[in-house]
Amino acid sequence: MIERQQLVNFIDDILNSNRIKDYCPNGLQVEGKAQIRSVVTGVTASQALLEQAVALKADAVLVHHGYFWKNEAMPVVGMKKRRLGLLLRHDINLLAYHLPLDIHPVLGNNAQLGNILGVQQAEPVLTAEPLGVLQQGHLAEATPLAAIAQRLGQTLGREMLVEDAGIGLVQKIAWCTGGGQGYIEQAAAAGAQLFVTGEVSEQTIHSARELGIHFIAAGHHATERYGIKALGEYIAAELGLEVHFVDIANPA
Incomplete structure (x- = not known):
């Protein structure tokens, strides 16, 4: 088990994310529980991936494609409401790294x-x-x-x-x-x-x-499956966390 901020700092340091200008915020995007034991990794923080995280009782979801993109509509309605609502109801952290992971x-x-x-x-x-x-x-x-x-x-x-x-x-x-x-x-x-x-x-x-x-x-x-998978495996090896890579099929 690790403190949330320790995990964020660990990944930020690995990926040098604070020095890379991007189209979205890198790092912690949605705050959940303070202690993290189990992490689900995947390419995109889709509803399907979040539901798998809930089923696996994950404390955090770590993805390449997260939320809050430049020029994205700001109102929390529809699909965005459902996604954020699921994370907040289950107190699951969402971490996302775009260009730093590329x-x-x-x-x-x-x-x-x-x-x-x-x-x-x-x-x-x-x-x-x-x-x-x-x-x-x-x-x-x-x-x-x-x-x-x-x-x-x-x-x-x-x-x-x-x-x-x-x-x-x-x-x-x-x-x-x-x-x-x-x-x-x-x-x-x-x-x-x-x-x-x-x-x-x-x-x-x-x-x-x-x-x-x-x-x-x-x-x-x-x-773009393999970067997030490699990052998750590295975290598991270095920090001793339980990490599950979940591949949500996508033909695009």
Whole structure:
């Protein structure tokens, strides 16, 4: 068991969250009980995840996608009321970490996807803060696009959306988990033969064709499962807390 603020401070320190400008508050978003023994982790603080946390008698929920986003409507009504109400009724803490979890060099979403892709010598493409939003690295050997897509699909458990630019084998890859399709031009400018992200927009396919870069959309949810899972496992090992990763299926 640990004090709430000790857990918040521990994660803040790991992820360096206080130094990263974001679109939402990182850290404690909803205050619950002061003592925490059990934590449920998941990608998004959806109603379904919160209900699983209640069933598991969790003291805290730790997610990548929390609440109170920039430009979000402020009234606590409808879906927001139901979600917050469930947390407050059961005295469950909600902690959320967005960009800090995306870019952490070991536990982060990008680091975890890089491991899945099998890239070597991963490094940031962009020099602007926060570093690590767009990553690049090399495969040990040049590999057909179809083989990369098949392996990635098997690991993530979903079908890949693949655009073959007709440029042959892949050795250098750039990637950004989640909704990173807007970085395709920077990926191409960095010399990547393949850009991997979670989502795709209509213009992304035209960009891939015209820039001459292979493209894979592997799913926003699917590419961002692994950071929060890794963070939860680290917390369990370091603090001795009971941690349950709950994956709420999402095809997006």
